[in-house]
Amino acid sequence: MTNMTSIAxxxxxxxxxxxxxxxxxxxxxxxxxxxxxxxxxxxxxxFDAGVRYFxxxxxxxxxxxxxxADVREIVAFLAGLPGAVASALTLNKRGAIDALDSxxxxxxxxxxxxxxxxxxxxxxxxxxxxxxxDEICQLRDQSDNKPVIAVGLSNALGCSIEGAVAPDEVYRxxxxxxxxxxxxxxxxxxxxxxxxxxVAAMIRAVVRRSGDSPVGVHLHDTRGLGLANASAAMxxxxxxxxxxxxxxxxxxxxPRATGNIVFEDLxxxxxxxxxxxxIDLERLIALRAIQAEEMPGETFYGALEKAGLPVGHSSAGxxxx
Amino acid sequence: MTNMTSIAxxxxxxxxxxxxxxxxxxxxxxxxxxxxxxxxxxxxxxFDAGVRYFxxxxxxxxxxxxxxADVREIVAFLAGLPGAVASALTLNKRGAIDALDSxxxxxxxxxxxxxxxxxxxxxxxxxxxxxxxDEICQLRDQSDNKPVIAVGLSNALGCSIEGAVAPDEVYRxxxxxxxxxxxxxxxxxxxxxxxxxxVAAMIRAVVRRSGDSPVGVHLHDTRGLGLANASAAMxxxxxxxxxxxxxxxxxxxxPRATGNIVFEDLxxxxxxxxxxxxIDLERLIALRAIQAEEMPGETFYGALEKAGLPVGHSSAGxxxx
Numbered sequence: 001m002t003n004m005t006s007i008a009x010x011x012x013x014x015x016x017x018x019x020x021x022x023x024x025x026x027x028x029x030x031x032x033x034x035x036x037x038x039x040x041x042x043x044x045x046x047f048d049a050g051v052r053y054f055x056x057x058x059x060x061x062x063x064x065x066x067x068x069a070d071v072r073e074i075v076a077f078l079a080g081l082p083g084a085v086a087s088a089l090t091l092n093k094r095g096a097i098d099a100l101d102s103x104x105x106x107x108x109x110x111x112x113x114x115x116x117x118x119x120x121x122x123x124x125x126x127x128x129x130x131x132x133x134d135e136i137c138q139l140r141d142q143s144d145n146k147p148v149i150a151v152g153l154s155n156a157l158g159c160s161i162e163g164a165v166a167p168d169e170v171y172r173x174x175x176x177x178x179x180x181x182x183x184x185x186x187x188x189x190x191x192x193x194x195x196x197x198x199v200a201a202m203i204r205a206v207v208r209r210s211g212d213s214p215v216g217v218h219l220h221d222t223r224g225l226g227l228a229n230a231s232a233a234m235x236x237x238x239x240x241x242x243x244x245x246x247x248x249x250x251x252x253x254x255p256r257a258t259g260n261i262v263f264e265d266l267x268x269x270x271x272x273x274x275x276x277x278x279i280d281l282e283r284l285i286a287l288r289a290i291q292a293e294e295m296p297g298e299t300f301y302g303a304l305e306k307a308g309l310p311v312g313h314s315s316a317g318x319x320x321x
Numbered sequence: 322m323t324n325m326t327s328i329a330x331x332x333x334x335x336x337x338x339x340x341x342x343x344x345x346x347x348x349x350x351x352x353x354x355x356x357x358x359x360x361x362x363x364x365x366x367x368f369d370a371g372v373r374y375f376x377x378x379x380x381x382x383x384x385x386x387x388x389x390a391d392v393r394e395i396v397a398f399l400a401g402l403p404g405a406v407a408s409a410l411t412l413n414k415r416g417a418i419d420a421l422d423s424x425x426x427x428x429x430x431x432x433x434x435x436x437x438x439x440x441x442x443x444x445x446x447x448x449x450x451x452x453x454x455d456e457i458c459q460l461r462d463q464s465d466n467k468p469v470i471a472v473g474l475s476n477a478l479g480c481s482i483e484g485a486v487a488p489d490e491v492y493r494x495x496x497x498x499x500x501x502x503x504x505x506x507x508x509x510x511x512x513x514x515x516x517x518x519x520v521a522a523m524i525r526a527v528v529r530r531s532g533d534s535p536v537g538v539h540l541h542d543t544r545g546l547g548l549a550n551a552s553a554a555m556x557x558x559x560x561x562x563x564x565x566x567x568x569x570x571x572x573x574x575x576p577r578a579t580g581n582i583v584f585e586d587l588x589x590x591x592x593x594x595x596x597x598x599x600i601d602l603e604r605l606i607a608l609r610a611i612q613a614e615e616m617p618g619e620t621f622y623g624a625l626e627k628a629g630l631p632v633g634h635s636s637a638g639x640x641x642x
Contacts, residue, residue, distance in 0.1 A: 163633025192624075193631040195593020196552045223631070224586035224624030225593070228549035231517045257628035265545035272516020272546070303513075303545030307578035310514040310544070312484025 007183045011214045016275045019053035022244030029250045033067040038294035049283035056086040059095035075104045096136040106148045109133045116161040137181030151177040152186045158193025160253040184213040192222025196232035203236040216240035222251045226261035247301030262302035328504045332535045337596045340374035343565030350571045354388040359615035370604035377407040380416035396425045417457040427469045430454045437482040458502030472498040473507045479514025481574040505534040513543025517553035524557040537561035543572045547582035568622030583623035
């Protein structure tokens with residue numbers, strides 16, 4: 001059973017949603033992470049710049065993932081910001097129960113597109129991962145608040161173990177996830193293998209399969225094509241685009257490489273496309289200073305912060321309501 | 322009088338030409354520059370990796386532009402590499418005479434798309450700049466070797482003085498340059514203002530105006546959209562794409578910003594598109610070490626050099642003949 005009422009309210013049709021994933025994916029490999037107060041300061045400033053979608057963290061054991069120990073408090077904080085939409089990662093039943101209990105409006109699950117990566121990354125088969133999605137969807141159906149369930153298909157555009165991934169395998173997994181009750185699918189180029197031609201073809205196919213549900217993309221800039229791929233994905237109808245301020249986060253498979261696409265550069269791309277994201281770029285760039293203060297010694301990326309906005313460029317009227 | 326025989330031999334139809342501009346545009350702002358021996362070492366290694374198009378330098382007074390004092394020798398060196406195509410910048414009649422005398426197979430001229438930039442950058446109006454193109458085309462027609470004349474339309478996608486640029490003004494200049502005898506036009510986003518939507522629309526229009534002549538693009542990555550723009554340009558039929566190894570060169574209008582798109586990342590983009598550029602990516606990446614040796618202390622950019630090639634990726638068979 002999908003959840004079309006609430007998904008249309010979280011992701012209005014014909015509108016691009018840029019999701020800040022720096023507080024989740026961005027914190028997976030960093031040496032330092034912000035305090036709760038630092039996270040709230042970052043979220044507040046980014047919310048004031050017009051950002052509305054935030055990945056709040058992971059519901060995982062705090063002993064192994066101390067950077068997400070505050071996920072409940074971050075979810076609650078985001079619930080107090082009118083129009084903000086929090087999501088959180090859940091990888092098992094225990095996490096899902098906690099996540100449902102937190103009232104987070106979106107739960108993210110992950111299914112690896114390749115069998116080898118699924119086994120190595122979460123020590124379960126893809127079938128077992130689909131079973132977990134099914135279990136979480138059932139828990140959602142029995143819950144009071146019925147959050148949206150999104151499934152991220154990791155390594156859908158290339159796998160650091162298997163190399164190229166057959167798109168038909170991805171489409172089979174997309175169909176299975178939607179049948180089992182997931183509200184929408186996000187296609188992940190986890191290791192930055194794809195170019196815009198592959199991304200366009202896959203998003204086109206997944207949009208067709210997804211009916212009225214939005215389609216997301218989670219693109220890493222590992223080989224420099226992240227924004228080219230985001231552009232291609234949006235041209236084909238992807239509507240939920242992940243990114244992190246300053247490109248926070250690295251690549252698990254390539255220690256020197258960048259990870260998430262840079263949020264502010266993505267927001268600039270959207271403005272050049274005439275897409276209203278509700279984001280004030282000047283305020284967003286200014287926010288980089290807060291991020292650097294809260295995470296001293298961390299490496300940040302991005303071009304717009306260095307170059308500034310074009311002469312005559314205005315995001316006036318773009319600030320979110 | 323255009324030069325269709327020789328242009329088709331330099332730029333075979335339906336093939337993408339990636340031009341290394343690091344030895345010209347790349348050296349405009351650097352503090353150090355390679356020795357003649359260093360330039361030859363760089364060119365030889367890049368030629369061995371399959372690169373065939375090289376901007377060799379500028380025919381400008383050596384007193385003011387010492388980094389290009391060796392341009393004749395570099396042109397002659399490139400003439401000795403079978404299949405290599407050298408180009409060189411000429412901004413006036415004196416430079417053009419020297420360039421014609423050097424035997425360089427391609428002369429580049431520049432016309433600013435905006436009046437303010439033309440006045441500030443070269444202290445002449447756009448009409449006067451068109452007059453120089455006409456003069457150089459006449460010299461070419463009277464010469465024995467009749468090189469190809471390319472006109473770069475700088476600031477065609479945004480101007481650091483005027484901001485947005487009306488595409489119709491650009492198209493008027495394109496038509497004038499082609500009428501006056503230029504062999505092809507290269508559209509430059511000199512300050513990195515554009516996004517892929519603008520680039521696609523402009524390249525589509527310029528390709529339509531250019532008949533059998535190739536269309537070039539010179540894109541700066543100043544705001545992170547360089548490769549997205551290159552992808553859009555190639556999708557619309559641009560065939561001569563400028564880039565520099567390691568993204569050498571900065572942005573005159575933004576001191577902290579990057580300049581040229583990164584050659585090796587562009588070559589990877591082309592491979593993801595299934596475009597045969599004749600380039601061996603492994604060898605191209607290895608070449609970064611030579612560049613760093615020849616230009617100590619200089620900043621280089623690029624993602625592929627940090628991340629490495631994808632697992633299972635092969636440019637076998639792609640190495641140039």
